[in-house]
Amino acid sequence: MVRTRIAPSPTGEDIHIGNLYTALINWVWAKKNKGKFIIRIEDTDQERLVKGSQQKILETINAFGLHYDEAPDRDGPYKPYRQSERLPIYKKHVEELIRKGAAYYCNCSKERLAQIRRIALKQKQIPKYDKHCLSRQEEVKEEIKKGKPFVIRLNVPENKEIKFRDVIRGEVKIMSDNLDDQVLMKSDGFPTYHLAVVVDDYLMKISHVIRAEEWLSSTPKHILLYEAFGWPLPIFAHVPILRNPDHSKLSKRKNPVWASWYLEQGYLPEAVLNYLALMGWSHPEQKEIFLMSEFVEVFDLKDIKAVGPAFDRVKLEWMNGEYLRKLPISNFQFLITNFYKNKLPKDIVIKTIPLIRERIKKLSDYLPLCEFFFKKPDRYDIDLSSKKELLVKVRKELERVKEWKADTIGQTMQDMANREKVKTGEFFMTLRIAITGKKISPPLNESMEILGKEECLARLDIF
């Protein structure tokens, strides 16, 4: 049984787009194998906890349509799915490690820790704990009994080669001497990530640990824990980290990173997911646009590349445009009215859609392009004061149009332009500005038809 999981920390205002990418890969792999996709909230850092974060993260994952099987809000056979509710479990397991000699108590002061760190740095060595407390365990235990704060550390063996296989990267090797005696249990009684992740992944029967590359270097520590517990290793896959255009790690400064931002901008969830799927992976037939169902069909974990891809918002926009253009009109209408919180009159929106579907790349492009349908222009891109004479004539001409249809309006205007010896382009631009206020608009004749005769004449009256 394939069981995958994402383990977000509720320390931000939403799920990071990079984490959404990891979620997608976990999700698709679970689906592909008819397995389960689990969400576990890793809230072991009490200081960085952000209120409402967990709920928002879950909400966003749902909004993107990544269905999950087990989670804090969904129950499941291995609950609870929030680490802060699993404290006794970690306590029990860390005690087992102590009995086995794989972990030990430490009550070194912050000052001492800082000092050995300083010295190591000065000697250009890896800053790591010097196992000072390991040789005085009995003493430490006495002090703990008296109420002195303590932590529990991983007892990293010396000079041991640690090897593991990563689906995406192949065999990864590292010498244990490069590893620190990581704190497993903090003085507040909460586990650190390293302990909690191993214990939970095992207890929750996670078959594939699919997470971002930033975890690659701490995986050896986790291997040590699996070995100490005598547990079999899950399959590891470290997916690439999404990058900014300059290839630095995707960050707030250079790109919007909260996943819901993309929804708020009017990107379609399917389009974002489709784009994300193309990060480090490509369709076997080189297709760029495909349904998630097809993605599930053809995806394979081992086909993901280990390179850090740049997140290109321009290509995302293109893809979103492709998705919008393929939408049936009724869906489109629903999305637009919904996007604008049902404040736009539906009947007009639906009429405008054929005019703008080829012109917008995201839902938020709609209003800037179509605002003139809902209200008179309050400013004009070009000063029309020199065109008054022409516009007065145009008004008279339009008034005589009996059948208020795009083609008759167009024909009438074209004839008039010819008669007045005004260049077609110039003529229509003048009229466009007068009606819409903008240099860029949907096709004019059709727009005028939608606006209606009365409204168009009214907009010309002011000249």
Added chain:
RNA sequence: GCCGCCAUCGUCUAACGGUUCUGGACAUCACCUUCUCAAGGUGAAGAUUAGGGGUUCGAAUCCCCUUGGCGGCACCA
């Protein structure tokens, strides 16, 4: 600094030792279409496959070194 991962057009990628003077997509540019902007169509430009050594009859593809990018080195995840 140490450890690790990675390296094909500006960007995302294809190629799974030989149908490749590297193919596609986005972006760019030109032309066509056109009342604006798009969309669409056609085409162009863009990569001595980071550099250097090997292995091989043959290397973008395998190995080594260099360089560069990224990640990690917390009582954060």
